[in-house]
Amino acid sequence: MLILSDFDGTITSDDLTNRIWDAHLRYDWRKVLLTPAVGGPLTAIELLRRGYADVDRPAAELLDELRPHAALRPGFEELLALCARRGWVFHVVSHGLPFYIREFLPPGTAFSCFDAVFDGRWRVSVPEAVPLGPGDDFKIRVLDQLKAATGETATVYIGDGRLDYPAARCCDRVFAVRGSALDALCAHDGVPRTPFDSFTEICAALDDGGMPDGARAPSCRGDEMRT
Template sequence: MLILSDFDGTITSDDLTNRIWDAHLRYDWRKVLLSPAGGGQLTAIELLQRGYADVDRSALELVDELRPHAALRPGFEELLALCARRGWVFHVISHGLPFYIREFLPPGTAFSCFDAVFDGRWRVSVPEAVPLGPGDDFKIRVLDQLKAATGETATVYIGDGRLDYPAARRCDRIFAVQGSALDALCARDGVPRTPFDSFTEICAALDDGGTVDGARAPSCRGDDIRT
């Protein structure tokens, strides 16, 4: 089984890019950036490029600012341990940046995200390992690459945001943070999902007769960006 999870607002309770932009952008970025992004005038990569271009703090400075807000959602390390025991493939897919994802994820947790370099301003790009054609969705592209690389066909998506929705809909089972944009979008469109507040609930849900791609899942004991 392949289990994919968003990072900001999903693994972390707080959205860390939101934190950075709230602190360092000198304009109403929700109005300037989210409105066109929601209307399809900005892609995810364009959204992150434009927002981070106006952030003038280094990775070290930003990590120090984020540390008090970067607590992991309860049960996350339990899920990692479960995946290791059961032989499930776990991978984080994020539109965030590696300097903070790497800092706050437990060591060795696999992840894919946008690339970024800082030379007085942040320059965000798509990683070479995930080439995107016109109209391609980054998270869908990573999902397809992981399925091809691992041979896994049963898929689970864990997320909270609007930007999670396209990839989540490609998966066999969706877990959506309770009350999140992903939860609301699934409800609006009649897409089955399981709301959750902690990763412990996800384990319990899979253990309690849950199915993925028509097969019983193995036992499992033991307005923001939302990137």
């Protein structure tokens, strides 16, 4: 089984990019950046590029600010141990940046995210290992690459946000943070999902059989995805 999990707001209870933007952007970024994103013109990479381009603090300073807010959601290390014991592939897939994901994940946890360099401002880019064509979704692309590399066909997605929805729609089973945007989107569109508050709940559900009977990944065609 292949298990993918979002990072911000899923593995961490707080969204760390939101924390950075709240502290350092001098405008209402939710109104300026998220409002057009809901309508479709901003992709995930465009959103992150625009937001981080206005952050003028280096990684060390940002990490100092984030540490009090970077606690992992309860049960996460329990899930890692379960995956190791059962031989399941676990991979974090995020639209966040590596400087903080690497810092706060347990050592050795595999992850894919956007790249970034700081030269007085943050410059965000798509990693060379995950090439994107027009209209491609980063998280779906990572999912497809991992399925091809591992040979795993049964897939689980764990997330909380609107930008998790396309990849979640491509997986056999979805766990959505209770009350999150992903939870609401799945409910609205009739996509089966299991709401959760802690990873301990996910461990119990997966260890008790993993996939529901007859589980199948829904269609992943780009024209059906919310972006």
